Amino acid sequence: MKWNIRHSDDIVVFDLKGGLEGGADTYQIKDLVKDHLARNDRRFVINLSQVDYVNSTGIGIIAAVYTMISSAGGKMVISNANEKVSRVMMVTKLLEVFESYKSENEAIASFRPQA
Numbered sequence: 001m002k003w004n005i006r007h008s009d010d011i012v013v014f015d016l017k018g019g020l021e022g023g024a025d026t027y028q029i030k031d032l033v034k035d036h037l038a039r040n041d042r043r044f045v046i047n048l049s050q051v052d053y054v055n056s057t058g059i060g061i062i063a064a065v066y067t068m069i070s071s072a073g074g075k076m077v078i079s080n081a082n083e084k085v086s087r088v089m090m091v092t093k094l095l096e097v098f099e100s101y102k103s104e105n106e107a108i109a110s111f112r113p114q115a
Contacts, residue, residue, distance in 0.1 A: 001025050001051075005032065008108050011043040012036050017050035020058030020085075033065050042074035045107045049080035054088050066098060079107035 001018040002025070020026060033044070046062065062078075069076045077099040081089065089095045101107040 003029065003032075008045075010041070011045055011108055011111055012041045013045045013047055013104070013108075015047045015050065019053040019055075020048075020051050020062070021053060021055040022057035022061070026058060026061055029061060030065060030068065033068055037068065037072045037074065042069070042072065043111050044069055044074065044076040045079050045104060046076060047079050047104055047107075048082070048085055049104075051082070051085055054085050056092075059088065059092055059094060063094065063097075075111065077101060077107045077110055079104045 001016060001020055001023070003017065004015040006013050006015070014029065014032075016029075036044070044065075046065070066076050078089075079101045080103065081100060086095070086100070089098070089100070099107075099110060101110060
């Protein structure tokens with residue numbers, strides 16, 4: 001798996017690419033999130049638009065990242081999960097835990113106060 005990290009205003013966007021299935025590169029995401037939390041970043045979007053596969057290890061890592069962020073008083077949302085990834089998240093009941101949006105724009109808008 002590969003990733004890119006960028007900012008949209010005060011929101012950290014993780015663009016994940018490839019298979020979310022464990023391995024050193026996937027586990028490194030936890031360290032990257034810790035680094036951002038140490039910098040007082042508290043808003044995160046996990047963009048899954050280029051993730052083509054996820055297994056239980058990958059789901060576990062996303063759940064661990066969600067817990068880290070929530071415990072630090074932050075918020076994490078998911079965007080752009082394809083049908084296959086959404087199905088895994090639905091079966092594991094994680095769609096009941098994570099806020100999930102069809103687009104990155106919707107995910108980013110979820111952090112803005114509603115008028």
